[in-house]
Amino acid sequence: MKIIGLTGGIGSGKSTVAQFFKELGINVVDADQKSRDVVEPGMPALAAIAEHFGHEVIQEDGRLDRAYLRGVVFNSEEKRRWLEALLHPLIKEAIIADLNASTSDYAILESPLLFETDQHQMTQKTVLVDVPVEVQIERTCQRDNNDRLQVEKIIAAQMPRQEKQVKADYLLDNTQSLSAVKQQVEQLHQELLAL
Numbered sequence: 001m002k003i004i005g006l007t008g009g010i011g012s013g014k015s016t017v018a019q020f021f022k023e024l025g026i027n028v029v030d031a032d033q034k035s036r037d038v039v040e041p042g043m044p045a046l047a048a049i050a051e052h053f054g055h056e057v058i059q060e061d062g063r064l065d066r067a068y069l070r071g072v073v074f075n076s077e078e079k080r081r082w083l084e085a086l087l088h089p090l091i092k093e094a095i096i097a098d099l100n101a102s103t104s105d106y107a108i109l110e111s112p113l114l115f116e117t118d119q120h121q122m123t124q125k126t127v128l129v130d131v132p133v134e135v136q137i138e139r140t141c142q143r144d145n146n147d148r149l150q151v152e153k154i155i156a157a158q159m160p161r162q163e164k165q166v167k168a169d170y171l172l173d174n175t176q177s178l179s180a181v182k183q184q185v186e187q188l189h190q191e192l193l194a195l
Contacts, residue, residue, distance in 0.1 A: 002106035007114035008129030011140035013174040020185040027102040031111035034094040074153045128168035
């Protein structure tokens with residue numbers, strides 16, 4: 001199975017691009033969804049997070065308060081690293097299981113941290129959904145109702161855009177219209193099928 005990594009910074013439009021690949025019949029495994037799955041109520045990782053950070057990270061419904069936790073870990077490198085050490089192996093295990101079950105001509109691993117983690121090692125080629133940092137900030141503030149400072153901290157914790165551009169095999173410019181982006185995806189799909 002050919003596995004293609006799909007990445008981009010927060011607010012870059014990864015999900016939109018992933019949806020276009022799905023419409024072409026390609027299985028997409030979403031690392032963000034896997035990261036949510038491993039901290040569902042009753043999962044051991046959620047209990048470990050509550051024990052480490054305090055029960056303030058658990059909402060009344062028993063779910064992880066992701067916004068609260070994000071505020072905690074993006075203000076402390078040490079806390080962020082602890083959380084990553086707990087979650088990344090669990091997320092990787094869940095990703096591998098889904099990729100192994102894929103039946104399309106190739107599979108997409110959609111991950112905002114493809115290059116920051118070892119997830120890129122599971123892929124044969126990588127695609128970067130690329131937009132300027134200012135566009136990332138504007139889109140994320142509008143979409144998530146986050147304040148600018150919080151979004152800037154998230155971006156600062158990710159690999160710089162220029163570094164991702166160098167590492168990626170393919171760049172998709174997501175500053176264009178949706179139809180233009182969809183056309184880029186369709187062209188790339190043909191290239192990936194020919195690999």
